[in-house]
Amino acid sequence: MRRIRAVVYGAGAMGALATRLMTEKGVEIVGAIARNPDKVGRDLGEFAGIGRLNVPIEADAEQVLATRRPDVVLHATQSFLPEIKDQLALCVRSGANVVTISEESFYPWSSSPGIAAELDALAKENGVTITGSGHQDSFWLHQVSALLGTAHRINSVYGKATWNADEYGADIIQSKHVGETLEQFQESMASEHRPPTFGGNLLSALAQATGLTPKEWKTEISPVVADEDRYSNSIGVTLSKGTVIGYADIDVMTTVEGPTFTFEMSGYVFGEGESDMNRWVVKGEPDLYLDNGRVPSYTTTCTQWVNRIPDVINAPAGFVTPDQLPPLRYRALPMQNYVTPGALA
Amino acid sequence: MRRIRAVVYGAGAMGALATRLMTEKGVEIVGAIARNPDKVGRDLGEFAGIGRLNVPIEADAEQVLATRRPDVVLHATQSFLPEIKDQLALCVRSGANVVTISEESFYPWSSSPGIAAELDALAKENGVTITGSGHQDSFWLHQVSALLGTAHRINSVYGKATWNADEYGADIIQSKHVGETLEQFQESMASEHRPPTFGGNLLSALAQATGLTPKEWKTEISPVVADEDRYSNSIGVTLSKGTVIGYADIDVMTTVEGPTFTFEMSGYVFGEGESDMNRWVVKGEPDLYLDNGRVPSYTTTCTQWVNRIPDVINAPAGFVTPDQLPPLRYRALPMQNYVTPGALA
Structure with a gap:
């Protein structure tokens, strides 16, 4: 061939x-x-x-x-x-x-x-x-739907993924409101027009693969705040304890059949030793869990695209x-x- | 219908x-x-x-x-x-x-x-x-092959699963050589006729799902030894530090295409707080990892059978x-x- x-x-x-x-x-x-x-x-x-x-x-x-x-x-x-x-x-x-x-x-x-x-x-x-x-194909869809295939009853599904905003340059750092106070962040959120979050698309795909029917979606935004001073390489600034270092989009989807799905995707300036994560917690019969450790999201975006x-x-x-x-x-x-x-x- | x-x-x-x-x-x-x-x-x-x-x-x-x-x-x-x-x-x-x-x-x-x-x-x-x-369907096959689908190059795949031999009664405890000294265990292994291990079947299925061709299999048996005194509920005996509390079957499969697969399945008398585990480590581009935390194998055997x-x-x-x-x-x-x-x- x-x-x-x-x-x-x-x-x-x-x-x-x-x-x-x-x-x-x-x-x-x-x-x-x-x-x-x-x-x-x-x-x-x-x-x-x-x-x-x-x-x-x-x-x-x-x-x-x-x-x-x-x-x-x-x-x-x-x-x-x-x-x-x-x-x-x-x-x-x-x-x-x-x-x-x-x-x-x-x-x-x-x-x-x-x-x-x-x-x-x-x-x-x-x-x-x-x-x-992309990264989501196996890590957020096929691995997760295979895990859900081992459930007799699902009450709730909670997924959390993180990525290091500091790896994507100054524009992304600014778009993530890095360096703002909590008050400034709340003001930004009130005034800013935001495109739809990706979590809604992801949860819809997961519902489809799991044989469930989405009923309602909602999105919340939650700031991530530095718990100690940390340095941003991409803007060359030390962010002091208490300032915003990024935020999480938290998407929640209810389904006609009952199970609730939550996906929290958090982009912020990582501290020493932090890595991208992918973790899923299922409550039901039985409780289920999946964790991919240090996730090389950058590479796996490309490998899945090509595969x-x-x-x-x-x-x-x-x-x-x-x-x-x-x-x-x-x-x-x-x-x-x-x-x-x-x-x- | x-x-x-x-x-x-x-x-x-x-x-x-x-x-x-x-x-x-x-x-x-x-x-x-x-x-x-x-x-x-x-x-x-x-x-x-x-x-x-x-x-x-x-x-x-x-x-x-x-x-x-x-x-x-x-x-x-x-x-x-x-x-x-x-x-x-x-x-x-x-x-x-x-x-x-x-x-x-x-x-x-x-x-x-x-x-x-x-x-x-x-x-x-x-x-x-x-x-x-059974339990292996999603946890050892479909979740793992989905993870492997994110690899550009696989060098080796290592899976480890454990189960608590103490939950299955005195016959199983005896078949796992619990309570023997290391010397007795080696003698038992030399004389005992053992049926084929399940790891060979599992790795063959995984090769098939991953598009690889098995070349050779081998199996090793490795005793699990108590690192401190632990009590067996099913035989009502305290097993002293240094005695055998079960063993692991370690199956290794090479493939025509190159990647080596190892699966270690370990049945022994669990200590306080231990639980069934399922963990996979992939070396290649990129390195990959999957861990299912506390695995409810008993229930997930049945849920998958029925699903x-x-x-x-x-x-x-x-x-x-x-x-x-x-x-x-x-x-x-x-x-x-x-x-x-x-x-x-």
């Missing part, structure tokens, strides 16, 4: 890492798309730090897609469906499958059902699949969310070995 | 708990089979402690199966396929699907391929499915191991709601 042809859409840190992972798994990268003039014209391999691939980063997405005819596009630009709708539509119209790490695309039916339905129809028309994946490639090629046409796909599997062999015979034209 | 009709084959602690779980999930229990004269003639519901069900425990398996025509048999008698082959064949010939917690049946292709092939052919002939499930009922009814005919089934799912509704339309005749 021939190699899978891929285009990288969005040349950021994630696209760079995925470029290396794909080349190590036999995927043929045939194009790269980015708008940033500092990146356009550079070689994707050199950008990714793995040596020349003879794949230039180009600005004209339509042109790249039309001339390179990829089997799949690995898409990583923005988080929300309204922002990326046109980009996904372009990929689909060119006849390419898409796997995106846009957070909302993981389960857009709860937050942007109209756009999701449009893209679903367009994908079906073109015989291709759009899927969202999903064969599933997206194999899947039926449409906007197919990961709760409808087989659980993620390890790919020991070159990626084309996992494609259903005949699925690569 | 009508209710699922089930027969309980084997009236032990597991059959009793499954009886309650099934009645709470709308399964109609139409028969019960056991050989023990102390149990034959008793009502299954009374035996299970949930009040009269008007289902007598009967000794004549063939008669029960022929007259009750169950959709599925929940089978829990012995561990090894040679011991239960005739029982499974009887169920299948009567036209019933079977889900068994016989450990070897979880993946019999590595240890009893001949019997597995015979039963597979017989099941296909009769249009029904045989599946093994697998719709999958076994829906599955294609044959001996279908859980690596070939969808991951276990929670069953919020009466069990027949998860059966594919038309699968219940």
Whole structure:
């Protein structure tokens, strides 16, 4: 079987890492798309730090897609469906499958059902699949739904994930209200217009995979406050005890069948020795627990994005969310070995 | 859709708990089979402690199966396929699907391929499915393979599970060589004929679910020694520091593709505060980890056995191991709601 042809859409840190992972798994990268003039014209391999691939980063997405005819596009630009709708539509119209790490695309039916339905129809028309994946695919969906499969009765499910806001630069630090007093934080929250949280999408996917029907969602925001002085590398400032160092989005979903789901996602400036975590606590018969220790979220965002490639090629046409796909599997062999015979034209 | 009709084959602690779980999930229990004269003639519901069900425990398996025509048999008698082959064949010939917690049946292709092939052919002939499930289904297979799906490269996988030998009575305590000195234990190991360990079946299933090809297996036995005096409730004896309190089976599997898998299953007399554990450590890119905290193995053996009922009814005919089934799912509704339309005749 021939190699899978891929285009990288969005040349950021994630696209760079995925470029290396794909080349190590036999995927043929045939194009790269980015708008940033500092990146356009550079070689994707050199950008990714793995040596020349003879794949230039180009600005004209339509042109790249039309001339390179990829089997799949690995898409990583923005988080929300309204922002990326046109980009996904372009990929689909060119006849390419898409796997995106846009957070909302993981389960857009709860937050942007109209756009999701449009893209679903367009994908079906073109015989291709759009899927969202990333860190959440296994850690927040498939591992958790497998754990819930051992329950006789679920009363409540509580998940907590954390990430280090200090690793993502000064813009993110500012968006997380780092350095504000609690009073300033409350004022910011009262005035700020915030996009929908990702927890709602995640919990909807988890309900779907667990055979439950969402009834209501609500979101709370809870500041994280320094319990001792800690230093932020990305802004070069010591944050004194008592100041806000980030916050948690706490999403709560009730279901028609009874179980309540809570997901707390907390981004803040980590202290010495802290690491990303992923922990789930289930109350019911019996009580259940899952903890992934030190979670390498940055890497696992990319590994899952790349490991999903064969599933997206194999899947039926449409906007197919990961709760409808087989659980993620390890790919020991070159990626084309996992494609259903005949699925690569 | 009508209710699922089930027969309980084997009236032990597991059959009793499954009886309650099934009645709470709308399964109609139409028969019960056991050989023990102390149990034959008793009502299954009374035996299970949930009040009269008007289902007598009967000794004549063939008669029960022929007259009750169950959709599925929940089978829990012995561990090894040679011991239960005739029982499974009887169920299948009567036209019933079977889900068994016989450990070897979880993946019999590595240890009893001949019997597995015979039963597979017989099941296909009769249009029904045989599946093994139990605690291992989610905790040692589907949660772990979902975790492995986040890896770019796996070097090694190490799993460790423990169980409290003190909870299963004096016979088990004796079989675990509890109370022996290290010298006595080594002598016992040199002379004792031991059946194959379950780790080999488990690792084979995990390789299958991970897309890897087993190359070689080996098993080691490692004694667990008391690090301080501890009391065994089931034999009423204090075991002094330095004596054997059980042992671990350590199975190691190499694969053609490279990754090495180790599974250490340790049964011994627990001390104060110890609980069953399930912990997996993956070395590779990236390193990965999974820990289920205090694992209620006893309950989750039954919950998974029962939650697998719709999958076994829906599955294609044959001996279908859980690596070939969808991951276990929670069953919020009466069990027949998860059966594919038309699968219940």
